[in-house]
Amino acid sequence: MREEIQVTGIILYATLVKEYDKRLVILTKERGKITVFANGARKAVSQLRAASQSFVMGTFTVFPGRDSYTLVKAEVREYFSGLPLDMEKLCYASYVCEFMSYYTREGCYCVNELNLLYVTLKALEQGTVDNQLIRYAFEVRLMDIEGQGIHAYTCVRCNKKELKYFNAKAGGLLCEACGKELKLTRTVSETLIYTLQYIQSADLTKLYAFQLSEEAMAELKYVADRFREAYVDREFKSLEILSSL
Structure with a gap:
């Protein structure tokens, strides 16, 4: 029974x-x-x-x-009662939940995902970190938790530690030699490399304890967008709303 x-x-x-x-x-x-x-x-x-x-x-x-x-x-x-009071925060929170829903299913032990969702909604509600930074850090961290993260510590092809390029379809960062062999590669900065590594490895309580310059934010946005487009086969309604704000 x-x-x-x-x-x-x-x-x-x-x-x-x-x-x-x-x-x-x-x-x-x-x-x-x-x-x-x-x-x-x-x-x-x-x-x-x-x-x-x-x-x-x-x-x-x-x-x-x-x-x-x-x-x-x-x-x-x-309750996260502050989120519905701000349209932008509400849209970001809705997207975070929709993206989380895409990656999770019944029958799994989801303690890491639940903890990530909690600190993300809390960060959005508090409003001390840029909403766009929270969104992209969340995407990068969740995809890493689910085993689909950006290869960010060594060259995805030869495992060299000297990194210079990014290629979404290759799976992440590349050394100079491997990057020159592939099309659609983009040079990345040391700041971007460190940012990706921090997002993937930081304790969740400190995940949103950093800020980025406009230039660094634009670089993270480019890399995260290309990577999501390469590996996530779904359009998100909340993302369409965010794009219109």
Whole structure:
């Protein structure tokens, strides 16, 4: 007989179902990305109403069904209530959750992904770091966690440590000799090399403890965009909205 279980997670997004219900997609530490139905959550008197919003982090008691779960109760740890108050922050947070949803699935232990999502939403809410920098650092770190990261410490072809070029289709950074053999390579700076290495290796509590000049930010943007375009086969709605801001 199935019993209620508790999971710790963050709601990636919530959609309306029928007149009073909600469908939640939650990234959980214990079971990966799961679909949870919050019955009656839209009613004014529902105890699930406040906890059934996008970005809410907490402990969720759910009852497992055949293909989804039913929300029984929730203990909220963080609402990230500052995000919906700022349109730009809201769009970046929505994109972060959409990108996370692309890489996660049910049945996986997602403690690293959940911790990354938490510090990213927190950084967006606090507003002390440029939103664009948060976005690209998040992309680079998550792809690295998922085993699809930019090869940033040695030449992706010959393993030499002296790096000079970037090529997305090759998988990352290249030495001078290997870079000259390939098309569509771009020279990269020492700042870019260090930035990529820092993003991939820094403790999550310090991931967003740095700033970049406009020139360095433009270089990171170019590299991250080309790499994502080469390996992520999906268009993101929230990214389209961000581009229009």
